[in-house]
Amino acid sequence: MKKNRKWPAFYLGLIFVILYAPIFYLIFYSFNSGGTMYQFEGFTLDWYRELFNDTRLLIIVLNTVIIALLSAAISTIVGVAGALAISYARKRRVKNTLLSLNNVLIVSPDVIIGASFLILFTMIGLKLGFISVLLAHIAFSVPIVVLMVLPKIEEMSTSMIYAAMDLGASRLDVLTKVILPYITPGIFAGFFMALTYSLDDFAVTFFVTGNGFTTLSVEIYSLARRGVSLNINALSALLFLFTIILVTGYYFITKRNEKPNGMGVRQ
Amino acid sequence: MRTNSRNFYLIPYVLWIALFVVTPLLLVLYYSFFNIEGHLTLENYRKFFTPVYLKMTLSSFWYAFLITLFSLLISYPTAYLLTKTKHKQLWLLLIILPSWINLLLKAYAFLGIFGTYGAANSFLEAVGIGGRQILFTDFSFIFVSVYIFLPFMILPIFNSLDELNPTLLDASNDLGGSSWVTFKRVIFPLTLDGVKAGCQIVFIPALSLFMLTRLIAGNRVITLGTAIEQHFLVTQDWGMGSTIAVFLIIAMVLIMVLTGRRKRGIL
Numbered sequence: 001m002k003k004n005r006k007w008p009a010f011y012l013g014l015i016f017v018i019l020y021a022p023i024f025y026l027i028f029y030s031f032n033s034g035g036t037m038y039q040f041e042g043f044t045l046d047w048y049r050e051l052f053n054d055t056r057l058l059i060i061v062l063n064t065v066i067i068a069l070l071s072a073a074i075s076t077i078v079g080v081a082g083a084l085a086i087s088y089a090r091k092r093r094v095k096n097t098l099l100s101l102n103n104v105l106i107v108s109p110d111v112i113i114g115a116s117f118l119i120l121f122t123m124i125g126l127k128l129g130f131i132s133v134l135l136a137h138i139a140f141s142v143p144i145v146v147l148m149v150l151p152k153i154e155e156m157s158t159s160m161i162y163a164a165m166d167l168g169a170s171r172l173d174v175l176t177k178v179i180l181p182y183i184t185p186g187i188f189a190g191f192f193m194a195l196t197y198s199l200d201d202f203a204v205t206f207f208v209t210g211n212g213f214t215t216l217s218v219e220i221y222s223l224a225r226r227g228v229s230l231n232i233n234a235l236s237a238l239l240f241l242f243t244i245i246l247v248t249g250y251y252f253i254t255k256r257n258e259k260p261n262g263m264g265v266r267q
Numbered sequence: 268m269r270t271n272s273r274n275f276y277l278i279p280y281v282l283w284i285a286l287f288v289v290t291p292l293l294l295v296l297y298y299s300f301f302n303i304e305g306h307l308t309l310e311n312y313r314k315f316f317t318p319v320y321l322k323m324t325l326s327s328f329w330y331a332f333l334i335t336l337f338s339l340l341i342s343y344p345t346a347y348l349l350t351k352t353k354h355k356q357l358w359l360l361l362i363i364l365p366s367w368i369n370l371l372l373k374a375y376a377f378l379g380i381f382g383t384y385g386a387a388n389s390f391l392e393a394v395g396i397g398g399r400q401i402l403f404t405d406f407s408f409i410f411v412s413v414y415i416f417l418p419f420m421i422l423p424i425f426n427s428l429d430e431l432n433p434t435l436l437d438a439s440n441d442l443g444g445s446s447w448v449t450f451k452r453v454i455f456p457l458t459l460d461g462v463k464a465g466c467q468i469v470f471i472p473a474l475s476l477f478m479l480t481r482l483i484a485g486n487r488v489i490t491l492g493t494a495i496e497q498h499f500l501v502t503q504d505w506g507m508g509s510t511i512a513v514f515l516i517i518a519m520v521l522i523m524v525l526t527g528r529r530k531r532g533i534l
Contacts, residue, residue: 008348012358015345019365019417022376025386029379037379038386082280101284104292107467107523109475111492112512115499116291119298119509139287142280202371202478203492207499217371224375224482228382236372243367251360 023240030233037228047234054231057219063130064199064216071137072194078138079145079190080183086146087153102143113140114207121208128210136208137198144197145190152186153179192250292516298509311510320494324514327490330405331473334412338469339462341413342420346461349421350428359425366418374482377411378402381483403485411483412473420465427461428454463526471519491515 025037030048034041051057082102089095105113117139121132156179164178180187202217209218216235223232302310314320345362352358365373380386381401388398401407431454439449455462475492486493491511498508 008351011344012348012352015341015417016361018414019362022373022380022414023365023368025380026372026376036384038382038384038389078279078283081276081278082283085276085280088276098280098284101288104288107471107519109471109492109515109519111475111477111495112295112515112519113291115495115508115512116295117287118499119294119505120287120291123294135287139283142283142287196367200367200369202369203476206478207496217369220369220371220375221478221482224371224378228375228379232372232375236368236375239372240368244364247360247364247367 023236026233027237027240030230030237032230032233035230037230037233047230048238051231051234051238057231057235060214060216060219063213067130067134067137067215068195068198071134071141071198072191075138075141075194076145076187076191079142079194080149080187082142082146083149083153083183083186084179086150102146104143105140106143106147110201110203111207114204117204118207128208129213132208132210133205133213133215136204137201140201140204141194141197144193145187148190148193149183149186152183156182188253192253196246295509295512295516298505299513301506303504303506311507314507315510315514320511323489323494324491326488327474327492328518330409330412330488330490331470333409334416334473335466335470337409337413338416338420339466342417342424342465343462345417346421346424346428349425355429359422362421363418366415370415371478371482373415374411374479377407377414377483381407402483403487405484405488408479408484408488412476412479415479416469416473419468423461423464423468424458425461427458427464431457467522467526470522474518475515491518 029037029040031043031045032040033044033046082098086095086098086102089098113136117132117136118128121128121135126132126135160178160182161174164174169177200217201215202221205215206218206221209215220232220235223229299311300307300309302308349355349358349362382388383398383400383402385401387401392398435453435457436449439453444452474490475495476490477492477496480486480488480490480493491514495508495511495515498504498511
């Protein structure tokens, strides 16, 4: 019996170690004064200092954040409209078609999305750079926003809308005072997902970025192809910290949002 | 009156579908009929059916299959044990957290760990097996891919296990089913949807991840994704790249149909 209890804990422990080891390995060597990822010579913060003095890299970070925020905001707007459009579609056929078209970009491999957008932008005559990357990020973030928002709209009872209309609310009032407040948690979740999609994306950006413009993922790729440099380690330590802050923040936002709404649902 | 508002929401969304979902796919199909000189031909398709490309496709599928298989073998017990823990949602969040870290950083970490003097080789030497070339082998490619896909496989399996009605397990127990029989006849069939979803999430990207083959497998492994990237960004043969993309899309659709869940319809 006792043996039986130990094995699961050991197995789960092993999985956790394997999942986190590479990340902490990176962070550990970011403090290495030796300059390699195998011999720890001494503690140093030089790599972090170098990172903060590297204006080119800081501009890339800024670009990445701007792209992420802009694309998340715009794709949230389009996505919410899309979710409303899908839920308002009365014919089952139309609804299903819209949903399957929505999911095409979610299941498509990044390479296909990247390659096809490259063709698209070249055909339109759009110069590859900030705009093309932004458009691509908006495009692949929209479907996930739709998927996060749609269940919220579907679970909303129609009697609330009818009640609002009976009380004389205009269509705009119904949208801004009834529907949007109700689906806010879904919108937040969608925005957050779009943000992480954009921050994480490498493959699509790699295809449509052109020469002058780079995001962090693409920069990491080109640095990593040149071999090990501990700047990347320092960068990854900071990104890991940032990710944890973001996830915890998101966790608390959804928790705070869920409560009043959850009570509303139960009514 | 209603139709008016419905059309209004549809406008941005349908515009997005037309521009970023339908057009890119059609463009890929269109380009696949042009050779590198820009002539309309079926040459690319003929080229795809030569041994070189067929072998590459087969090996790409073989690697994706192995990656999916190993991810599944590791993920199922993990997900199962996770559902048995006390604070399972928290543990799940911790399992998923590494997937928010940029994929390239994780791949980069393995450049250090699997390097000639890296942690893996030091370990092998300490155990007495002796150091060897790990990076740029099939093993390293499959290991890193499985590492990256683990959270994506664990999540759907965890969800389906979590939805499982525990009374069914009690019933099986009462009827004299051993734990193996219970697993084979009750648990596994009821969580098959989660397994299918997980396999889908892993298999399709595994066919197309080109950055891993470049960074970890050192161009030894060529997947469909690598070939597409090569044709689009290196040799500039967009026609051939599009042809491979067309076959990748066909493979994707086939996999979706094979692993599709009938119960919930389109989603």
